[in-house]
Amino acid sequence: MAGAGLLFLVLGLGLIAWITGRARAAAFVKADRTNLNSLPSYHGWYMALFAVVPPLLFLAVWGAIVPALQTDMVLSAPAAQALPMDGFARASILSEARAIASGAQDTAFQPMAEQFVPLYRAAIAHYNWIAVAATVLLLFAGGTYAFTRLKPDFRARTKVERVVMGALLTASLIAIVTTIGIVASLIFETVRFFQMVNPIEFLFGATWNPQSTVTPGGDNGFGAIPLFWGTVFIGAIIAMIVAIPLGLMSAVYLTQYARPAVRKWMKPILEILAGVPTVVYGYFAALTIAPALRDFAAAVGIPGASSESALAAGVVMGVMIIPFVSSMADDSIAAVPNSMRDGSLAMGSTKSETIKKVLIPAALPGVVGGVLLAVSRAIGETMIVVMAAGLTANMTANPFASVTTVTVQIVQLLTGDQEFDSPKTLAAFALGLVLFIVTLLLNLVALRVVKRYREAYE
Amino acid sequence: MTDDNRRNEQLARIARNNMGEAAADVPSEPIGLADPKISARGVNVFYGAKQAIKDVSIDVGMDNVVAFIGPSGCGKSTFLRTLNRMNDTIPIARVEGDIRLDGEDIYSPKMDVVQLRARVGMVFQKPNPFPKSIYDNVAYGPRIHGLASGKAELDEIVERSLQRAGLWNEVSDRLSDSGTALSGGQQQRLCIARAIAVDPEVILMDEPCSALDPIATAKIEELIHALRGQYAIVIVTHNMQQAARVSQRTAFFHLGTLVEYGKTSEIFTNPREEKTKDYITGRYG
Numbered sequence: 001m002a003g004a005g006l007l008f009l010v011l012g013l014g015l016i017a018w019i020t021g022r023a024r025a026a027a028f029v030k031a032d033r034t035n036l037n038s039l040p041s042y043h044g045w046y047m048a049l050f051a052v053v054p055p056l057l058f059l060a061v062w063g064a065i066v067p068a069l070q071t072d073m074v075l076s077a078p079a080a081q082a083l084p085m086d087g088f089a090r091a092s093i094l095s096e097a098r099a100i101a102s103g104a105q106d107t108a109f110q111p112m113a114e115q116f117v118p119l120y121r122a123a124i125a126h127y128n129w130i131a132v133a134a135t136v137l138l139l140f141a142g143g144t145y146a147f148t149r150l151k152p153d154f155r156a157r158t159k160v161e162r163v164v165m166g167a168l169l170t171a172s173l174i175a176i177v178t179t180i181g182i183v184a185s186l187i188f189e190t191v192r193f194f195q196m197v198n199p200i201e202f203l204f205g206a207t208w209n210p211q212s213t214v215t216p217g218g219d220n221g222f223g224a225i226p227l228f229w230g231t232v233f234i235g236a237i238i239a240m241i242v243a244i245p246l247g248l249m250s251a252v253y254l255t256q257y258a259r260p261a262v263r264k265w266m267k268p269i270l271e272i273l274a275g276v277p278t279v280v281y282g283y284f285a286a287l288t289i290a291p292a293l294r295d296f297a298a299a300v301g302i303p304g305a306s307s308e309s310a311l312a313a314g315v316v317m318g319v320m321i322i323p324f325v326s327s328m329a330d331d332s333i334a335a336v337p338n339s340m341r342d343g344s345l346a347m348g349s350t351k352s353e354t355i356k357k358v359l360i361p362a363a364l365p366g367v368v369g370g371v372l373l374a375v376s377r378a379i380g381e382t383m384i385v386v387m388a389a390g391l392t393a394n395m396t397a398n399p400f401a402s403v404t405t406v407t408v409q410i411v412q413l414l415t416g417d418q419e420f421d422s423p424k425t426l427a428a429f430a431l432g433l434v435l436f437i438v439t440l441l442l443n444l445v446a447l448r449v450v451k452r453y454r455e456a457y458e
Numbered sequence: 459m460t461d462d463n464r465r466n467e468q469l470a471r472i473a474r475n476n477m478g479e480a481a482a483d484v485p486s487e488p489i490g491l492a493d494p495k496i497s498a499r500g501v502n503v504f505y506g507a508k509q510a511i512k513d514v515s516i517d518v519g520m521d522n523v524v525a526f527i528g529p530s531g532c533g534k535s536t537f538l539r540t541l542n543r544m545n546d547t548i549p550i551a552r553v554e555g556d557i558r559l560d561g562e563d564i565y566s567p568k569m570d571v572v573q574l575r576a577r578v579g580m581v582f583q584k585p586n587p588f589p590k591s592i593y594d595n596v597a598y599g600p601r602i603h604g605l606a607s608g609k610a611e612l613d614e615i616v617e618r619s620l621q622r623a624g625l626w627n628e629v630s631d632r633l634s635d636s637g638t639a640l641s642g643g644q645q646q647r648l649c650i651a652r653a654i655a656v657d658p659e660v661i662l663m664d665e666p667c668s669a670l671d672p673i674a675t676a677k678i679e680e681l682i683h684a685l686r687g688q689y690a691i692v693i694v695t696h697n698m699q700q701a702a703r704v705s706q707r708t709a710f711f712h713l714g715t716l717v718e719y720g721k722t723s724e725i726f727t728n729p730r731e732e733k734t735k736d737y738i739t740g741r742y743g
Binding site: 260337339340341343345346349350353358361362 | 542544547549572573574575576577579580582584586587588589590598599602603649652653656
């Protein structure tokens with residue numbers, strides 16, 4: 001009867017409430033030809049909402065508190081005196097008894113659990129009856145109240161719309177609340193981390209070799225500068241050296257030179273590039289690009305060439321970012337008024353002079369915004385660097401050497417058996433917080449730049 | 459009818475006043491000129507399958523301002539844009555016929571469209587200064603065409619162009635401000651300065667005052683008077699008072715054809731065609 005059955009009961013009765021409300025409203029019309037303020041179905045919805053929402057809210061709260069009530073009831077029985085005093089042993093016996101009583105488990109591993117099963121059965125049945133009774137009572141109370149309010153001039157439509165608005169608001173709040181929750185957990189764990197490791201060492205230290213135990217005041221290998229450098233080197237330097245020229249040039253070609261027929265198939269293909277899963281790019285970087293670059297470096301005699309190189313990860317990441325840069329640049333070039341282009345052409349400048357001297361300067365803020373968004377995406381990118389960039393924290397400007405990034409180290413710190421409160425695990429949260437703050441700032445600046453630019457032409 | 463007469467008289471008076479001393483210079487032959495700057499014969503323009511201009515022939519002389527008038531959609535702007543090949547930027551546009559600048563066929567493969575547009579400048583309906591400084595706006599053309607050999611010479615060209623456009627006194631102390639920060643009328647004069655900075659022979663103006671208030675319009679019209687004689691000027695306008703005020707010759711377009719072309723004073727006082735008369739008396743359009 002609990003759970004699903006009760007839910008169906010509520011929904012079924014809600015349907016009956018809907019039909020009743022609608023029929024009641026229809027009866028008004030028939031009785032004295034009055035004009036209804038709202039359509040009959042709105043009356044039905046009004047009644048159904050009043051009947052269904054309070055029981056559902058009650059059940060949601062009830063589900064959260066009822067296990068504690070059941071356990072209290074079991075513990076108040078005389079047999080509970082025999083339970084061990086140790087909290088852990090006591091809880092495991094109780095939870096086993098509950099599992100058997102509710103049918104999730106067949107036999108008990110702890111002999112003592114058996115004797116609590118009937119007690120739990122009784123408690124569950126007891127509270128189930130209370131739940132069913134309360135639900136049905138609430139449902140009928142709400143339905144009846146709504147039913148008495150139905151009148152020909154009752155504004156059921158306005159009330160229902162208000163409920164719909166409330167539902168929409170809740171939906172949007174869930175995303176925001178989740179974000180706030182994530183940030184709060186990041187901050188909380190980071191604070192714990194900084195209680196063990198000095199923030200100065202973390203932010204400005206140059207050696208990254210995290211240890212499971214820390215000695216206060218000593219060097220514990222939590223200097224994140226090599227990670228920050230690796231992230232910037234791959235995401236903001238190498239990837240952008242690839243993505244900015246290629247993205248910008250493809251945008252110029254697509255907006256200015258391509259015939260409509262060519263643009264029609266080229267642009268979607270370019271956008272497909274943005275939909276390729278990053279793990280596929282990672283494969284490509286690790287299995288194709290990285291060995292090729294290592295062989296090339298070895299052939300021309302560059303020292304320190306590694307099969308996991310910053311260049312391989314950066315180049316592939318740059319290719320991945322091309323569609324972002326290109327589509328932002330495309331939008332901002334297309335947003336430059338045609339009169340600007342005509343003005344330049346009418347001065348006797350060629351197409352490429354017009355692009356170089358008028359269109360790109362006019363579109364520059366939008367392009368810069370696009371590039372900043374691309375950077376923020378690149379430095380948060382994980383899969384490609386995990387597969388192709390390597391694990392050793394290196395402070396090097398040699399693109400053929402192996403470097404590591406913030407995201408790679410977060411993955412490293414959190415995989416495998418780790419105690420959750422060890423400084424190694426908590427360091428992942430601190431790194432995540434730094435990454436979050438940087439990408440947030442980049443996004444804010446980028447959006448501001450793009451917005452200011454849009455205002456200039458409208 | 460009395461309204462029509464009063465309106466006619468008013469337009470004719472404006473045209474006569476404007477002609478004044480210059481009236482004697484204008485040849486009486488309506489289309490052919492002895493020494494035309496631009497000479498168009500049998501011009502057809504198509505947008506896809508739709509014909510926008512039908513068999514238009516017209517001469518534009520160096521010494522006077524020509525106004526193109528006509529109702530919206532009559533093709534006057536389209537025809538204007540054939541004169542510096544700006545219709546090339548519209549992929550579906552196609553031009554037939556013979557248009558000559560100083561006797562050279564501007565649609566021949568030998569003609570460099572970049573050179574052509576340097577000789578035939580254009581001012582657009584909506585002021586379109588580049589989002590650069592005032593100085594850079596005016597210097598844009600000279601830089602592209604390499605007209606100045608040094609900074610001093612460029613400064614001189616910029617100053618001279620702004621002076622000719624009547625803008626120098628208003629902007630001489632803020633040449634590094636953005637051109638887009640000027641008022642609408644100033645922006646349009648900046649665009650005229652930009653056009654004359656490359657020292658063109660012809661200036662085409664496509665409804666240059668339609669986005670401006672009356673005072674800014676008056677300034678542009680004064681400017682057109684001042685520039686007359688130095689450049690051949692063609693102006694498209696939907697404002698007949700303006701055509702009467704600024705032009706010596708007027709061409710009336712209707713549904714893609716050139717209905718009548720002649721001295722402005724005659725077009726407004728004594729049009730030969732019934733359609734012209736209907737239009738200038740405000741019966742349609």
